Amino acid sequence: MTKPSIRISHLSKTYRIFEKPQDRLMQFLFKNKQYYRDFNALQPLSFEVFRGEAVGIIGRNGSGKSTLLQMIAGTLTPSSGEIEVDGRVAALLELGSGFNPEFTGRENVYLNASILGIGRDEIEQRFDEILKFADIGDFIDQPVKTYSSGMYVRLAFAVSINVDPDILIVDEALAVGDGRFQLKCFEKIKALKEAGKTILVVSHDLQTVRQICDKAILIDRGKLLDIGDPNDVVNHYTKVLFSQLSNEESEAKVEEKAPESAVKTFKGADYTEETKSKEYRYGNHDGVIEWISVGGRGIDEIVTLTTSEELDVQFRVKANRRITQPIFAMTVKSVKGVDVFGTNSYFRGYDFRELSDGDTALITFKQKMRLMPGDYFISLGFVELINGDIVPLDRRYDVIELKILPEKNDRSFGIANLESEIEIEYT
Numbered sequence: 168m169t170k171p172s173i174r175i176s177h178l179s180k181t182y183r184i185f186e187k188p189q190d191r192l193m194q195f196l197f198k199n200k201q202y203y204r205d206f207n208a209l210q211p212l213s214f215e216v217f218r219g220e221a222v223g224i225i226g227r228n229g230s231g232k233s234t235l236l237q238m239i240a241g242t243l244t245p246s247s248g249e250i251e252v253d254g255r256v257a258a259l260l261e262l263g264s265g266f267n268p269e270f271t272g273r274e275n276v277y278l279n280a281s282i283l284g285i286g287r288d289e290i291e292q293r294f295d296e297i298l299k300f301a302d303i304g305d306f307i308d309q310p311v312k313t314y315s316s317g318m319y320v321r322l323a324f325a326v327s328i329n330v331d332p333d334i335l336i337v338d339e340a341l342a343v344g345d346g347r348f349q350l351k352c353f354e355k356i357k358a359l360k361e362a363g364k365t366i367l368v369v370s371h372d373l374q375t376v377r378q379i380c381d382k383a384i385l386i387d388r389g390k391l392l393d394i395g396d397p398n399d400v401v402n403h404y405t406k407v408l409f410s411q412l413s414n415e416e417s418e419a420k421v422e423e424k425a426p427e428s429a430v431k432t433f434k435g436a437d438y439t440e441e442t443k444s445k446e447y448r449y450g451n452h453d454g455v456i457e458w459i460s461v462g463g464r465g466i467d468e469i470v471t472l473t474t475s476e477e478l479d480v481q482f483r484v485k486a487n488r489r490i491t492q493p494i495f496a497m498t499v500k501s502v503k504g505v506d507v508f509g510t511n512s513y514f515r516g517y518d519f520r521e522l523s524d525g526d527t528a529l530i531t532f533k534q535k536m537r538l539m540p541g542d543y544f545i546s547l548g549f550v551e552l553i554n555g556d557i558v559p560l561d562r563r564y565d566v567i568e569l570k571i572l573p574e575k576n577d578r579s580f581g582i583a584n585l586e587s588e589i590e591i592e593y594t
């Protein structure tokens with residue numbers, strides 16, 4: 168068994184909460200009295216991360232993700248437990264930490280590198296690479312306090328990944344950059360992974376976690392709730408968010424940074440049910456998806472087809488009360504949980520047709536499955552539009568498993584089959 172690059176054993180963090188600033192001073196002066204209360208931000212947790220693994224940490228706001236990362240990065244002292252880290256750690260923590268705002272970008276690069284234990288010569292060799300990656304032009308010689316948050320993160324990220332870390336820790340930073348920069352970061356993270364580096368990332372962007380991580384960790388209210396395959400853990404998190412929202416009537420309690428789509432769609436729903444091992448099902452049960460057929464087959468078997476074949480995805484819904492604005496939806500995801508395609512009857516411009524209590528409807532998505540060979544999951548949804556909000560009646564995530572096989576002799580690559588016809592004129 169290979170040695171883990173990070174080993175966490177019974178790690179916990181308790182913060183001292185002082186109600187008033189002067190209580191802190193009182194505590195300092197009168198040590199035998201207690202002017203604070205304890206807050207358990209992280210309860211004892213243990214896990215291991217191996218070389219070459221990318222691990223995503225997810226959870227609601229305030230669940231303890233940053234606390235965990237800061238302890239691993241060595242910027243916060245644990246209350247109990249142990250952290251063993253094998254190799255050089257580069258951490259990109261909260262925006263604002265790490266750089267001195269009065270210094271120029273260039274000075275901060277040197278400062279940052281020296282904190283990471285990298286000599287001046289080594290950083291001089293890497294400087295051009297860092298500058299190229301950050302792509303902030305002449306701003307490198309301006310004080311970083313004049314930077315936009317995007318520029319700040321670009322430079323901080325450029326330093327972190329170019330100092331040859333064995334372990335890269337990133338807290339939510341990727342969300343700040345624009346699309347092109349994010350892509351560049353993904354490519355770099357991929358390259359680091361391939362080079363056997365370990366990556367730990369906190370993100371609210373569940374797509375990112377599914378895309379770049381081999382493993383995910385779900386933390387809720389300071390407790391490790393789940394660890395494992397990113398798609399499963401993200402689904403678990405979705406359920407946590409969903410049950411929270413259905414328990415809390417008040418919309419005001421919806422946390423700001425929770426993923427938009429998740430929050431919106433879970434409103435008003437009040438049941439959740441686990442079915443097959445991979446399927447996640449939830450909704451308010453005012454309508455159900457009661458029957459599904461894929462290419463004439465049921466959902467118990469894996470549907471297999473080749474990349475240019477067409478497929479009918481059919482399902483029957485039943486209304487358990489009057490549903491005035493029903494919407495029928497389908498999403499295809501890759502095995503890593505990346506949305507490949509999603510649509511619904513509303514987006515496709517179909518008029519609403521009211522369903523009365525007890526009515527059924529048969530919906531058929533006539534699909535061209537122009538996907539490259541691989542494994543995919545189809546999710547189906549029966550939802551209702553109420554005052555501009557999408558309310559799930561019955562959502563069946565990952566209910567259909569699909570395997571796309573290559574066409575004979577075709578060695579094209581990528582994620583979609585764009586069915587190129589190539590004309591060559593020799594002149």
Ligand SMILES: Nc1ncnc2c1ncn2[C@@H]1O[C@H](COP(=O)(O)OP(=O)(O)OP(=O)(O)O)[C@@H](O)[C@H]1O
Pocket residue numbers: 182183184206208226227228229230231232233234235424
């Ligand atoms: N220095 C501190 N003193 C007291 N409480 C703290 C301190 N830092 C964090 N906390 C509390 O500990 C809990 C966990 O915070 P943490 O920042 O680790 O959560 P998080 O999961 O990273 O949240 P977010 O997604 O909002 O960044 C929160 O309730 C927070 O208010």
